[in-house]
Amino acid sequence: MGLVRRKRVIDIGCGDGRMALGCAPYASEVVGVDPDPEAIRLALRKARQLGAPNVKFKVGVAQELPFADEHFDVVILSWTL
Amino acid sequence: MVDALKEAHRILRPRGILVDARPDSRALAYAEHQSAVGMYRRAGVIATSREELANDRTSDRAVATAVGKRWFRSLRAGRFWHRVLFEDRATLQGYLDDHARFVHRVRWTVEVAKRRRWERDPWAIRRAVRYELLERI
Numbered sequence: 001m002g003l004v005r006r007k008r009v010i011d012i013g014c015g016d017g018r019m020a021l022g023c024a025p026y027a028s029e030v031v032g033v034d035p036d037p038e039a040i041r042l043a044l045r046k047a048r049q050l051g052a053p054n055v056k057f058k059v060g061v062a063q064e065l066p067f068a069d070e071h072f073d074v075v076i077l078s079w080t081l
Numbered sequence: 082m083v084d085a086l087k088e089a090h091r092i093l094r095p096r097g098i099l100v101d102a103r104p105d106s107r108a109l110a111y112a113e114h115q116s117a118v119g120m121y122r123r124a125g126v127i128a129t130s131r132e133e134l135a136n137d138r139t140s141d142r143a144v145a146t147a148v149g150k151r152w153f154r155s156l157r158a159g160r161f162w163h164r165v166l167f168e169d170r171a172t173l174q175g176y177l178d179d180h181a182r183f184v185h186r187v188r189w190t191v192e193v194a195k196r197r198r199w200e201r202d203p204w205a206i207r208r209a210v211r212y213e214l215l216e217r218i
Contacts (some may be wrong), residue, residue: 003098003100010092012085012089062084062085062088062089063084063088064088065088065092067092069091069092070092070093070094070095070097071092071094072092072094072097073093073097073098074093074098074100075089075092075093075097075098075099075100076099076102077085077089077099077100077101077102077103078100078102078103079102079104080085080101080103081082081085081086081101081103081140081143081144
């Protein structure tokens with residue numbers, strides 16, 4: 001987890017948010033993006049249950065991410081490519 | 082896939098890290114039976130479907146393209162093994178039936194009698210996962 005400690009992390013293709021939520025206690029900010037709205041709904045529900053205020057989830061595709069240039073320190077592509 | 086890597090490059094700060102983890106179809110997966118004392122033993126081999134092999138090669142080419150274009154450089158790559166657990170053999174078979182990654186039939190390496198005896202025991206699919214850490218240039 002040293003890789004994400006105090007870092008701004010994005011999990012592209014986050015699914016139900018398992019990986020993003022796993023990073024949350026260590027990272028300063030975590031964003032999960034997935035094209036499946038149902039998976040994002042599930043991820044948001046899990047985040048609420050866990051009380052992870054530094055995690056956000058958005059519906060979106062890997063080819064067109066709504067974030068500024070050079071915003072993140074770490075990009076995770078887990079089972080995405 | 083190359084487009085996704087290009088976008089990852091855009092949103093990463095210079096020297097930021099991209100973690101790529103995905104199934105490693107260069108290694109076979111195994112069906113394993115769990116004994117009463119918790120040990121796993123190999124009972125069969127599970128091949129990756131032809132379509133997924135082609136997809137994995139496309140992913141490999143996309144990463145090679147991103148490195149070739151000097152968007153990223155490889156810091157470290159490797160493989161680890163991961164077990165997907167099932168309560169019995171029927172559940173394992175159901176997983177194979179539902180998932181496109183693997184062929185649906187296990188090539189068994191233990192005889193039928195043993196498989197029947199182990200039918201209701203816990204099973205696992207042990208499969209390789211490849212990872213690569215890429216640094217944004």
